[in-house]
Amino acid sequence: MDLFEYQGKQFFKQFGMPVSDGEVAFTVQEAVDAAERLGTPVMVKAQVHTGGRGKAGGVKFAATVEDVQEHASNILGLDINGHIVQRLWIEKASDISEEYYASFTLDRSAKQHLGMLSAEGGVEIETVAAENPDAISKVHVDPAIGLTREAAQAWVEGANLNPVAVEGAIDIVLNLYEAYVNGDADLVEINPLILTPDNRVHVLDAKVTLDSNSVFRHEDYAEFDETQPRDEREEAAHSKGLQYVGLEGSVGVIANGAGLAMSTVDVVNQVGGKPANFLDIGGGANADVMAGALEVINNDPEVKSIFINIFGGITRGEEVANGIIEALNRVDIDAPIIIRLDGTNADEGRAILEPALNEKLMMEPTMLDAARRAVELAKGES
Amino acid sequence: MSIFVDSNTKVIYQGLTGSQGRYYGLLNRDYGTQVVGGTNPKKAGEEVEGIPIFANCAEAVEATGATASCIFIPAAGVYSAVMDAAEGGVKFIVCITEGVPAHDEAKFYNELKAQYPDVQLLGPNCPGIISPGQCNIGITAGHIAKAGGPVGIVSRSGTLTYQALYELQQKDIGVTTCVGIGGDPVPGTSFIDCLAAFEADPETKAVMMIGEIGGSAEEEAADFIKNHMSKPVSSYIAGVTAPPGKKMGHAGAIVSGGKGTADAKMEALRDAGVKVGLNPTEAGELMAEIVTSL
Numbered sequence: 001m002d003l004f005e006y007q008g009k010q011f012f013k014q015f016g017m018p019v020s021d022g023e024v025a026f027t028v029q030e031a032v033d034a035a036e037r038l039g040t041p042v043m044v045k046a047q048v049h050t051g052g053r054g055k056a057g058g059v060k061f062a063a064t065v066e067d068v069q070e071h072a073s074n075i076l077g078l079d080i081n082g083h084i085v086q087r088l089w090i091e092k093a094s095d096i097s098e099e100y101y102a103s104f105t106l107d108r109s110a111k112q113h114l115g116m117l118s119a120e121g122g123v124e125i126e127t128v129a130a131e132n133p134d135a136i137s138k139v140h141v142d143p144a145i146g147l148t149r150e151a152a153q154a155w156v157e158g159a160n161l162n163p164v165a166v167e168g169a170i171d172i173v174l175n176l177y178e179a180y181v182n183g184d185a186d187l188v189e190i191n192p193l194i195l196t197p198d199n200r201v202h203v204l205d206a207k208v209t210l211d212s213n214s215v216f217r218h219e220d221y222a223e224f225d226e227t228q229p230r231d232e233r234e235e236a237a238h239s240k241g242l243q244y245v246g247l248e249g250s251v252g253v254i255a256n257g258a259g260l261a262m263s264t265v266d267v268v269n270q271v272g273g274k275p276a277n278f279l280d281i282g283g284g285a286n287a288d289v290m291a292g293a294l295e296v297i298n299n300d301p302e303v304k305s306i307f308i309n310i311f312g313g314i315t316r317g318e319e320v321a322n323g324i325i326e327a328l329n330r331v332d333i334d335a336p337i338i339i340r341l342d343g344t345n346a347d348e349g350r351a352i353l354e355p356a357l358n359e360k361l362m363m364e365p366t367m368l369d370a371a372r373r374a375v376e377l378a379k380g381e382s
Numbered sequence: 383m384s385i386f387v388d389s390n391t392k393v394i395y396q397g398l399t400g401s402q403g404r405y406y407g408l409l410n411r412d413y414g415t416q417v418v419g420g421t422n423p424k425k426a427g428e429e430v431e432g433i434p435i436f437a438n439c440a441e442a443v444e445a446t447g448a449t450a451s452c453i454f455i456p457a458a459g460v461y462s463a464v465m466d467a468a469e470g471g472v473k474f475i476v477c478i479t480e481g482v483p484a485h486d487e488a489k490f491y492n493e494l495k496a497q498y499p500d501v502q503l504l505g506p507n508c509p510g511i512i513s514p515g516q517c518n519i520g521i522t523a524g525h526i527a528k529a530g531g532p533v534g535i536v537s538r539s540g541t542l543t544y545q546a547l548y549e550l551q552q553k554d555i556g557v558t559t560c561v562g563i564g565g566d567p568v569p570g571t572s573f574i575d576c577l578a579a580f581e582a583d584p585e586t587k588a589v590m591m592i593g594e595i596g597g598s599a600e601e602e603a604a605d606f607i608k609n610h611m612s613k614p615v616s617s618y619i620a621g622v623t624a625p626p627g628k629k630m631g632h633a634g635a636i637v638s639g640g641k642g643t644a645d646a647k648m649e650a651l652r653d654a655g656v657k658v659g660l661n662p663t664e665a666g667e668l669m670a671e672i673v674t675s676l
Contacts, residue, residue, distance in 0.1 A: 106484060108567050108597045111491055143485065144492035184483050214483040216458050243631045258565065258631025259539025259594055262620040266644075267661050269623040278624075280631045313523040313544045314409070343548055344523050368663060 001210045001224050004047040006089040008206030012190075015179035017172055019203045022091030031072035034090040035065050041093040044071040048083040049229050051124065056080040061093060083229065094204060098162055099192035101125055102173055104141075104180040113141040113180070115173065117159040121192035135160075147177040161195075168201030169193070184214030233277065233300050240292040242279060249274025250378040252297035252306040252335065254290070256281050256315075264309045267367055273375030276303045286319070287326035298333050305377035306337045307370055317341055317349025325356055336377050339363045340370035383585035384513035384559040385534065385576070386474060386502065391517050392418045392448040394439060394472065396455055396463045398430050403454035406478070406521050407433070410452075413524040415517050418446040421466070439470025450474040452510065452519045457481040460506060464490045468498040476519045477505035477570070487568035494570075503570025507632070509540040509562035512547075522547070522560070530556030532587035532676060533669060536576035538565050538599070539620060539632070542592050542662055546618075549666030550590070555673050558586045565594065565632030573603035581611050588614045588672045590665065591656070593647055595621035596635045600647035608654035614672045616657045618665035619644045 003011060009019040023034035024047070035042045046058030053059050058080050060071040068090065078085045099122035107114035117137045120128050128135055137159035141147045149170070156169045172193065180188045189207040196202055215221045230238060237244030243258065247265070251273045255261035261280040268275045277297065281289045290308075297303055310320050320341060328337075337360065341349045353363055364370035393410070397403035398420025408431055411417040419434050419442040426437035436442035439451060451472045455463045460482045467475045487506060494501050504511060510520015515529030521540075527547045533555055537543040543562045550557060561576045563569045573591060580586045589611075593600040600619060607615055622644040624630050626637040637643050648658045657672065659665030 106488060106567055108599075109602065111488065111568055113488065142492050142496075143488040144496055181485055184485055186484060211484050213457065213481045214485070217483075245625075245628045245630060247625065255541075257539065257541025257544075258635065259537075259542035259592070259620050260545065262539075262594060262624060262630050262635070263542060263545075263618075263662060265624070266620065266622045270660060275623075278628075278630055311541050311545055311548070313526065313541070314406075314521060343544060344526060366663065367661065 001212050001221065001228055002049045003208040003210065003224055004049070004087070004227065005045065005206050006047060007224060007227070008208035009203065011183060011208055012179055012203055012206055015175045015183070017175045017179070017203050018200070019206070020091040020094060022089055025072065025088045025090055026086065028069060028072045028076065031088050031090050032065055032069050035062065035068040038090065038092050040064055040068070042068060042090050043093050044068055044075060045089045045091065046075050046078060046080060046085040047087045047089050048080050048085055050081045050083045053080055058085060094194060094202060095197050096194045097197050098165070098195040100161060100165070100169070100194070101128070101191045102176060102193045103187065103189040104177055105187045107140065110140055113143055115139040115141060115147070115155060115177070117155060117169070117173065119160045125191065141177070146181070147174060149174065164199045165195045165201050172201055172203070184211045184218060185209060186211050233296060236299060237279065237296045240296065242281065242293055242296065244296065245278040247275050247277050249276045250302050250304040251374050252276045252300065252303040253309070254279050254281060254293045254297065254306065255309040256311060260309060260311055264307065264367070264371070267371040268307065268375060271368065271371045271375050273371070273378055276300055287323040290323050291327035291330045294327055294333055295331050298331065298335065303335050304380070305374045306333065306335050307374040308337060308339045309367060309370065310339070310341050312341070312343035312345060312349065315344070317343065317345035317347070318352055321349035321352035324353065328361070336360050336362065338370050338374045338377070340365070340367050383583050384516060385579040385583050385586070386559065386561065387450060387511055387513050387517040387519060389414070389516040391450050392416045392446055393519055394418065394442045394446070394448045394451040395420045396439065396451055396453045396467065398422070398433060398454070399425050399435060400454055404430055406454065407452070410518050410520070413518040415519060418448050439467045439472055443471040448472065450476065450519065453477040453479055455479060457483070461486045461490055464503065465493070468494055468501045473501055475501065475503045475570070476508070476510050477503065478508065478510060478520055480507040482506040482566065484567045487566060491568050491570060502575070504561065505564045505570055507566040508564030508569070509543055511559065511561050513559045514557050520562070522562070526551055527560060528554065528556045531558045531585045532556065532673060534558050534576070534580040534583065534586040534589045535560040535592070536573055536580070536589065537562050537592035538594050539592060542618070542620060545662045546590055546592055546666065549662060550669065553666065553670045555670060558583060565635055567597070573599055574606045577603060577606055577611060581613055586613065587676050588616070588669065590669050591615055591617045592665070593617065593619045594632065594635050595619070595624050595630065595637050595644050596642040598642065601650045604650035604654040604656065607651070607656060614657070616659065616665050616668040616672060617651050618659045618662050619647045622660070
């Protein structure tokens with residue numbers, strides 16, 4: 001789950017990090033009201049789940065309330081990398097002497113947490129890593145031990161920050177690590193972390209990705225789930241508890257298991273088609289889940305054919321076949337369906353499907369054959 | 383021969399009294415696995431179809447001599463279950479549970495490494511392990527695997543593991559052991575752990591490796607194959623056409639910042655002399671060619 005900047009800052013604030021006062025605004029009037037309460041000057045910042053806001057004109061300094069009005073009306077509705085700005089964060093402007101970078105994430109190769117700190121903040125860390133890798137001070141943290149003050153100090157001292165920033169930076173990275181671990185985050189990033197003219201170290205931006213597997217111990221994360229960017233199809237699938245990713249093509253894909261679903265998407269591409277989605281219905285493939293999956297795919301106007309790719313493991317072929325027949329009795333599907341059923345008791349399953357086959361419901365023996373058929377149908381070639 | 387588990391392996395099911403644990407525990411026993419006990423602190427002294435329930439792994443190990451465990455505990459309890467197994471003397475822990483927070487995984491992985499270096503964890507979020515004809519721990523359908531050899535399988539994806547077993551069975555090719563390492567960010571057992579074990583196992587003559595997008599485990603495996611393996615390997619990587627920034631079902635399956643792409647993984651594997659198929663069927667066919675030429 002990706003948080004908006006303002007959610008990230010509220011999250012950081014809970015862990016004792018210094019962030020600027022601000023308010024969320026959905027309209028120009030709300031932005032103006034917020035600025036009047038906060039007192040100018042303020043920053044008007046687009047809240048979107050993508051980078052490059054500044055370059056796109058989504059972050060503006062406003063010296064007066066009139067400026068706020070102008071910037072808010074320009075930024076609301078702006079398209080930033082395909083994300084339409086629907087909310088703003090109005091916060092008190094800060095004076096900046098220097099800009100730094102700080103983050104924690106999991107280093108999957110080392111199987112430890114990785115902290116990165118740089119005196120070159122305010123630009124993308126990938127750019128710093130490519131052009132001046134020595135400017136990034138790294139620390140590996142053993143999750144079984146945690147980040148000690150001594151380790152944090154050595155790490156911060158290796159980052160060539162302004163000496164007056166070192167103590168403040170140590171406090172912030174220790175709190176950032178707490179937020180990362182106790183908040184169950186996949187990523188916490190502050191860019192820029194700033195030094196002010198009066199020598200305070202302050203959090204000026206927040207990028208936070210939370211682990212959705214941890215919601216069982218963070219009830220308050222439900223509100224973040226509601227603000228995740230999903231297209232209409234993804235929203236519908238999400239509400240049915242389906243693992244769905246929207247793609248741009250015309251062949252609807254349903255498979256059991258994430259790997260098989262990914263593989264199905266690949267094979268459709270390999271035979272010259274374009275998948276409309278990735279959809280994993282899990283191991284069971286029962287009628288309820290199948291009906292829900294078919295409904296989601298049927299509501300996608302781009303879908304011209306549907307490829308159901310099921311491998312029976314513990315779930316036997318006849319159970320899968322009965323599930324498909326029952327699902328088809330419950331929902332009306334417009335696009336032709338091509339089924340590939342293999343694995344445990346596949347013959348028995350196919351025998352159940354056989355009498356139901358017609359020009360809208362077809363079966364193919366292998367994954368590749370089924371993909372070819374689905375692609376031909378999507379292109380109107382057969 | 384086989385790796386990690388065989389017909390002598392005695393297994394405790396942590397969560398045997400739950401619906402999933404009971405279902406798969408009994409299926410595994412029907413397959414021939416020595417299911418010697420279950421754990422549940424509230425139901426110690428009871429039985430599930432003749433299988434005794436113990437309060438914890440220490441008591442179960444003491445009473446049964448088990449060396450392996452299989453975890454079917456909800457995600458919130460997995461950290462405690464893993465540590466209970468290690469503290470109780472279990473040497474091979476298989477965790478089937480999905481949805482375990484990444485921070486818990488990172489913590490118990492490193493705690494096991496520091497405190498119980500001789501303990502091997504498989505998973506979480508994996509289908510388990512099967513040495514066909516000998517021992518099946520987890521949720522793999524045993525009858526889709528042909529016993530014997532000469533092929534070992536290691537896979538990051540559940541259904542593609544089954545697909546691989548099935549492709550080989552259709553071609554009448556036997557399997558020594560098939561290990562599903564799972565698709566999470568911090569897997570207890572890596573590709574390299576399995577490749578090294580297969581390399582050392584005299585009955586395994588070739589290895590099929592199934593990877594997917596995300597992380598760099600496949601690249602690290604390719605490096606290991608290049609420098610340390612004499613046995614031939616065929617491979618398939620799922621997610622060639624996955625868009626960046628989207629998690630494809632598994633927590634670990636995501637292309638981010640241009641890293642973790644299938645193309646880079648396939649390139650690294652080809653460079654290590656691995657025969658790479660573009661779909662599971664092709665990888666099976668490549669393995670059949672390898673087996674014929676052995």
